[in-house]
Amino acid sequence: MLESKLVSLVKRDDIPSMRTIEVNGVEHWLGHVKDFTKHQDLQAFLPKDNRISMAWVRLEAGEQLDEHVHPVESMILICEGGAKTLGDVETDMVAGDALLVPPTRPHGFIGAEPSGFWGLSLQFDSRGLYEDIADPWATFHEDENYLVQNADNIVDKLFQTNDKFKDRFDKHRLFALVKKGLLKQPHAKQRFLDCFQVWSNHFQKMVFFRYLTTNSKLHSDIAWEHLLEEFGHNKSLESSRKQHTEIFDPILEATSNWFSSAMQRISDQQKLVLVHLVVEASATIFYKHLAPEMSSDTSSEHFHSHESDDHHHVKMGYDHIRRHTPTLQEAEQLFRIQEQGWSMLMAVMSRIADLVVHGSNQAPSVATNQVSSKPAKELVE
Template sequence: MSAETTTAPSVTTVARDDIRAVTSVRVDGKIHQLGQQRDFRRNGALAEFLPEAGRPSFAWVRLRDGETLAVHRHPTKSMILVCSGSVLLLGTCERELSEGDVVCVPPESDHGFRTRPGEEFHGLSVQFEGAGLYEHELVPRASFGDAGAALAELERLNESLLERHTRNALFALFGTGRLQREPALRARFFAALYVWSVYFQRMLHARQAACTDMRLRAEYGEHLREELGHDRLLLEHHDAGTDAYDTVLEAAGNWFVAQMHQLDEAQKIVLVHMVVESSGHAFGLATSEVFQDKASKGGYFNLHAQADEDHRSIGRAYLRSLPASAFPRLMETCRRAWDQMDLVHERVAAWTMGHER
């Protein structure tokens, strides 16, 4: 009987020039120069050799003689190894890089590269999950654009909708003086407000439970600790009743809780901090004047007037890290959240006035 023999697979070598180069990509209708980018998976032998499980991606990159890869961001972490030459790192952390330096880029962080005239840079770009950044050049995993301008536009929209919000029926009721003069009306107001306050607490707990980003989880946790138990202040300081039931108010409150299980983190920041906390700050300023006798330093209304101003800014750093292309979706989230917040106030006013049916 003859023994079976097996032949070990032969070693394969691939020259850098045998990996097809991409020099530019089209993103949001604009052409962006890459210098030269050679993703390993664009070569058949390398694509077959690289594992799919875990799926790391590798690409040679080159810039020379003053070429620039404009500041951009991508949805996965990336590592760049400077193999030869030197290059200037652009973006939030600018510094000169030379041979042997390693750059670690978190997801959605602004960065870019530029060589000086007459200089050349060769590097290796590594991603640890999913497709390479330009593996499929028709659908690049990169966003170029001015996120700062997009965030400013979102903030302008938010302020305009906040201004509209302060003209709703509840703020109009605050201006009449009736809540100070009529105990029965005031009692109905506290009962309806307690319903919304409970839903607000449930919203923050749901967001905390669903968050998987550890940095945001810590920031959200601090916010939750500062807001914890504010609904009880209405019971302890204002004898709020717990018998108010309005189907529309219940539906609106549940909508906010449900969004914590449906939206991404950027959308949640817009909903909770740009919309709900902005509403809470305006509400606190108005009601701390109405209920001066109850607005002690730790009182429900004074807390909203003071703390919610700081709470409005939570998550802004996260929003600034996003590509400009993410903001049209956030603008729509902002509009929908304000529509719901307006509805909450309208129903609190309707219950207070006995017009809930």
């Protein structure tokens, strides 16, 4: 017999407030941030695999949350009072208004007269922006400037920033769902592999385009070595599976294609960062989580071989950057493509998670092109 639970009330004042946050050694004023996970009853009530994070946010009249960015999309709903927005959109918000913030887009707030505002901040990748105080998902503009105005330690800062992005990626919702048994059902695993094949095909295109569009001998050698070692991995993944469904999903297609299209417009040094510090570094985390799930699958060789190969490919990029230190002029572009690349990878993996969860709630299909192209938030309730 199921245990009966009574309706309970959680007052906003009972949720602890966070007033400031330190990012890159600089303390920033937040007003009030009341993350739902910081209250015992709310944390217990919310599903463990919940993909929406919620927090009350509060600014008094005249208080300011400086312009900042974060790597996941966010929505801010004004519930009481009003605010003036900063960043991409500078306007007035009142109760009932919603500000939709894509990843990496600048935004901030000033509490409006006479009483500021209370709002709800929602994120859609399993954890809130300030849920982990040691790893806040926010970068303030002065922090970005600090990174590129100090030429002495550009390489160290680039690597340190990459470690932070890796830690965030390691906590991605897809891996949390896998840990909770998402791929235990054969049709869910098949669905995952079909979606992953889309990313694998675009990764192969990225490696080709990187070599074809590289301009300097300094970079073409490492691009060629990387191409030779990655050549045909997407085809071997496809041929290792006894059956597969061709997936066409506009969102997965667009986010995956971003990486190969970027090769045609960015510098050789940016390509190095995007390929080795971002994509290959993310692969070490991806295969760490997924290889154990594929141990009995026909594609297991692909997943286990990458566990070691990708660490070598990351080292190739790190060693190259250590030998050829970026200039101060190059640094800003490198930090920018680094942040964009990690954000796009988060989007790719989020879409795969949506498609697998959506598909695993249906009977398996042997037909091709049967994947819903609804936006991510319509797929999983």
